[in-house]
Amino acid sequence: MHDLLDDWAQCNALRGTSAPLKLFLGLGAIIICISSLTPAAPVFVAISMSLIILILAKIPIRIYFRLLLLPLSFALLSSLVVALMHGSGNMLYAVEPFGLEIGIREDGAALALLLIARTFGGMCSLFFIALTTPMIEIFAVLKALRIPESTIELSMMIYRYIFVFLDQAMMIHSAQIMRLGDGSARSAIRSFSMLASVLFLRSWEQGERLIVAMDARCYDGRLDLMQEKKGARAIEIAATGAYLALTLAISLMSNKPGII
């Protein structure tokens, strides 16, 4: 079977804590990360969030690292480009292919480092939300935040059917592989295009069936957006506040000139 983020959101050790609090913690950390001018605060967030995910939420370390690998590779690549393209200051490293000077300058290196740190800190915070809070609870928070109901209803349906189509896509994909649909690069591309077009048609049909299913149950433009009432304990609120305050302090202190 496939490991889906959603499966972990359903069963992790922090499943029982209040969703608004978890969202507040995650989003707060993300905002501090991206507004920080030095890598210090994002690095702190990345480390502490990872510890929270691994120790408090009890997500297996193997799964967490596999998740991180994807954004990490992306961040490394893009910051390499930034490092090469950007900046002034002393040249740290340079090559000269075909008489063209490509090099990394001090400024570029610092910026690249900051970028990696920010992405990483942000990703860890986002994974904290994704791994501990089921979508249903996020919908309830969105409703409490007065997001228009039609937007929430639409995203609920999308959320539900993502998994139906994911299943179908995986089945079509296996059906193709079983008949050697990925034999060569050419046939792999053709198979993929077939998969995409079939999936499109199926989602269209599914939409029609959805309307029938809703009509059959007297659809009148109303969808229940129930809220699971789970209050946060005082100690949890205090811990979240203390954590965010500490992060903010690190961010502000390190922003002083003199420290990188």
Place this chain on the structure above:
Amino acid sequence: MAAILETREIEYAYADGTRALSDVSLTIEDGEKIALVGPNGAGKSTLMLMLNGILRPSKGEVLFRNKRLDYDSRSLREVRRRVGMVFQNSDDQLFAPSVYQDVAFGPVNLGFSQEKVKRYVGYALQYVGLLGYEFRPPHHLSGGEKKRAAIAGILAMEPEVMILDEPTSNLDPATSEEIMEMLDELNMGGKTLIISTHDVDLAYRWADEVVLMKDGGVLRRGSGEEVFSDLELIREARLKPPMVVDLYHELVSRRLVEENKPPKSILELCDLLEKKDELQQRKMGTIYICNADDLVPVKAQELVRKVDADYTGAMGTRARRG
């Protein structure tokens, strides 16, 4: 008994001109258990979609409690509330992100107050045995649990008639059995039930009345014994007779049993095989029955030890779950 649903000479053709139903007249009485049986493409699903006004017949009419369906939004709402339908594919039916929200969908759209919705949903989930699953998303349920959730979604609207399209397809035998038992209980509670299936054994065992369909028409309607004893007709409908009936006919032709009414179950068939006087001579056993609702497991074990039973078992879906 009064007719609850009736179709009069209904016809239906799909947009491409394929005829799905022709001249179907059917009366369904209050409290019946009906199985629509037929090969693929016989028009079972189309007929079912007619019964709660999802499809509109191109000719003929559908009546609910002797009132003609008008196909305006008010009468459609009314009939859809009274006649609930469970689709073959549960994923088509479960569209909300959590079990609770899905089951609440009907009651919410009927305009019930929040407190009433909660009560109805709780009742429906308890009935199908899914209490504690409220906040699970449907893709975290097994096939049987999905089917139960789909049934709960219909139950929460308190329908008088429940239509189930292939309720046991894609379910393992034990789960199928549980679902059918639950349907039996619902029927006992007064609900009219209509299922479609091509599992002849299931239809024969479960239904009071069997409607045999082929090519968009009704070939025969009657009790299971009547319909499935007509081997010619069964062959024509591209079906096979139920195993018990098949075996019974074979035994009759070899003169191992006397020709009578076909047995309904394996047990009845065995009774036919045993000669009457043998049956009478045999010493009868004793059956102990107790209500599982107010029985704790320890006490049950104590009781079983006391009465020295050969076989113990639980009856009814609620007792089994306990």
